[in-house]
Amino acid sequence: MAETATLTIDGKSWELPIIRGTAGEPAIDVTKLRDLTGHLTYDPGYGNTVSCTSAITYIDGDAGILRYRGIPIEQFSQRPNFVETAWLLIFGRLPKPHELAAFSAKLTANAHLHEGLKHHFEGFPIDAPPMAILSAMINAKGCFEDDFTHLEAEEAFEETAASLISKVRTIAAYAYRRSRGLPFIYPDPRLRYCANFLHMMFSMPYDQHLLDPDIEDALNLIFILHADHEQNCSTSTVRMVGSAKANLFASLAAGVCALWGPLHGGANAAVIEMLEGIHQGGLTPEQCIAKAKDKTDPFRLMGFGHRVYKNYDPRAKMLKQVADKVFSKLRRSDPLLDIARGLEELALKDPYFIDRKLYPNVDFYSGLIFRAIGIPTNMFTVMFAIGRLPGWIAQWKEQHDQVGGRIARPRQIYTGPELATYVPIERR
Secondary structure: OOOEEEEEEOOEEEEEEEEEOOOOOEEEOOOOHHHHHOOOOOOHHHOOOOOOOOOOEEEEOOOOEEEEOOEEHHHHOOOOOHHHHHHHHHHOOOOOHHHHHHHHHHHHHOOOOOHHHHHHHHHOOOOOOHHHHHHHHHHHHHOOOOOOOOOOOHHHHHHHHHHHHHHHHHHHHHHHHHHOOOOOOOOOOOOOHHHHHHHHHHOEOOEOOOOOHHHHHHHHHHHHHOOOOOOOHHHHHHHHHHHOOOOHHHHHHHHHHHHOOOOOOOHHHHHHHHHHHHHHHOOOHHHHHHHHHOOOOOOOOOOEOOOOOOOOOHHHHHHHHHHHHHHHHHOOOOHHHHHHHHHHHHHOOOHHHHHOOOOEOHHHHHHHHHHHHOOOHHHHHHHHHHHHHHHHHHHHHHHHHOOOOOOOOOOOOOOOOOOOOOOOHHHO
């Protein structure tokens, strides 16, 4: 017998269906609520509203669980391969060896930018925000495709997905190079995904950037941990734009713009800015913890807590180990890392943070690792976007493949004047 929930309003009752996901989480189906009752649901921020069904990512925030297509995120830490993870997210299963080899070959073949597209960088001011450039260039890239609006064929979609995942590195690297007045460095087909990106970022025509395998693994893992995270702001934006049957390029460009917001993708940069302020101000971790607990103090401890996770963010656990390895490998001491470690150690045993479940999140360590690799702070959110691109593509494809999809159109509760009269300008 199907599960139902009973809704009673003014003595009249209705039975509403209950649907359950694979892991058992329940949701009340209010699809016909307005037709049945004349009422709407009110949920600012959609924190209690299910906007879709999806088979891509599962999160249990209370238990600190994150899974891609059912695979626990921790299982991606050994020999991390971002390209393999991208395939998994987009096509729903782990690739066979020949499929991964073919997809990797497509990435290599599509790493370069059309020379006409490359000239678009000259139209941006030298200090243009990299996220603005990234969004604009992804949209512009669609204009250089033969037929970017028709991606029904699996082979055509795979080619386009590979092109986007590959070229996003080149766009990001060129945006950085332009901001520094440096020559563009062409991609090297002999290098793997992460090594090629850092080559385009940091090589010079006379001096190629050499990447340590452990640093390459660290960047692979960071991209994997950012690859998808259920229906967050940017992913929901991709789906909302895609629900209008907007093409993949426009939908991804919109996702970049949403990620650009400081409450979303800018959190790892905010952590670095906080740590720099602590260091410059000569504060101890103990003083920072005290200030964070003081409600009258404007100081805010960035990188702790998460809207979904009410336990230790599993991605943060993995990145903490990576940060230790990266800093050890580079033999580079960083006072900000020492401050971060001190803050974490104190917070994890302080009842104030334990009771409120304010654990370090993924942003707490990702910025430190980027900083160690040499990525400037204004590129942190771009790095997030590179990692998140496969998830956005997977979400767009899943929505596009579903039969009977509807355009997203939230309702509102109107609170303006009930009725007003137009007054001619000469009488105002």
